[in-house]
Amino acid sequence: MRLRWWVRVCFLLTVLALVWWTEAFTTWPQVYYMTGGSMEPAVRAHEYFLATGPVRRLTRGMLVIFRYEDDDGVFHVLRRVAGLPGDTVSLMDGRVIVDRRPMDWPFRIVTTRAWRSQYVRGGNLFTWGPAVVPRDSVLLLADTRDMIGWPDSRFLGPVPITSLEAKARRLIWPPWGGRLLKSLAD
Numbered sequence: 001m002r003l004r005w006w007v008r009v010c011f012l013l014t015v016l017a018l019v020w021w022t023e024a025f026t027t028w029p030q031v032y033y034m035t036g037g038s039m040e041p042a043v044r045a046h047e048y049f050l051a052t053g054p055v056r057r058l059t060r061g062m063l064v065i066f067r068y069e070d071d072d073g074v075f076h077v078l079r080r081v082a083g084l085p086g087d088t089v090s091l092m093d094g095r096v097i098v099d100r101r102p103m104d105w106p107f108r109i110v111t112t113r114a115w116r117s118q119y120v121r122g123g124n125l126f127t128w129g130p131a132v133v134p135r136d137s138v139l140l141l142a143d144t145r146d147m148i149g150w151p152d153s154r155f156l157g158p159v160p161i162t163s164l165e166a167k168a169r170r171l172i173w174p175p176w177g178g179r180l181l182k183s184l185a186d
Helices: 002-021
Strands: 028-033 048-053 063-070 073-083 088-092 095-098 128-132 137-141 164-173
Touching: 028 164, 073 088, 073 095, 073 164
Parallel strands: none
Antiparallel strands: 028 048, 048 164, 063 073, 063 164, 073 137, 088 095, 088 128
16 A cells, blocks of 8 residues: 555656656657767767757757758757847857857867858958847857857858757766766756
8 A cells, every 4th residue: 555655656756757847748858969079068079968849948058959951951950059139249269259248158179270261251260240149040159169160150140049949958978977967058
């Protein structure tokens, strides 16, 4: 009799946790694999992470998956929200500046030799702007600020909010290196 009570309690707690995690069954966890180093140091190459979609509330600095389509197919790309609608964003030596305030998000520059590209919209890969984000778009950046960061808003311009599919939540693999279940929402 007592065991049945515990089973019911555990089942109820599990259902409540699932309701909370999926925001009343409106968002579902998805597993993604990072193929390259464009989001290092936040997410390293060959790491798996959980994301939930759709994205409900946008905040600066959050990691999102956006849908990118070109002649090679459709890709789901992880990038950092650097600018919200109406923000004035610039880049100074790789550091993001939003409304004249420098952001302290992690970033890296692999090689400064590749500081110009025919695809970069104005300035160079590390210093450009200011640019105002349109009201129906966001500005997305890779944490690796050189050519490895393609595609992001330096190359594509503002990305429509409708292209955002999920919010990155937690690293889930590999378990070594002290990063297992590390939050990506910080």
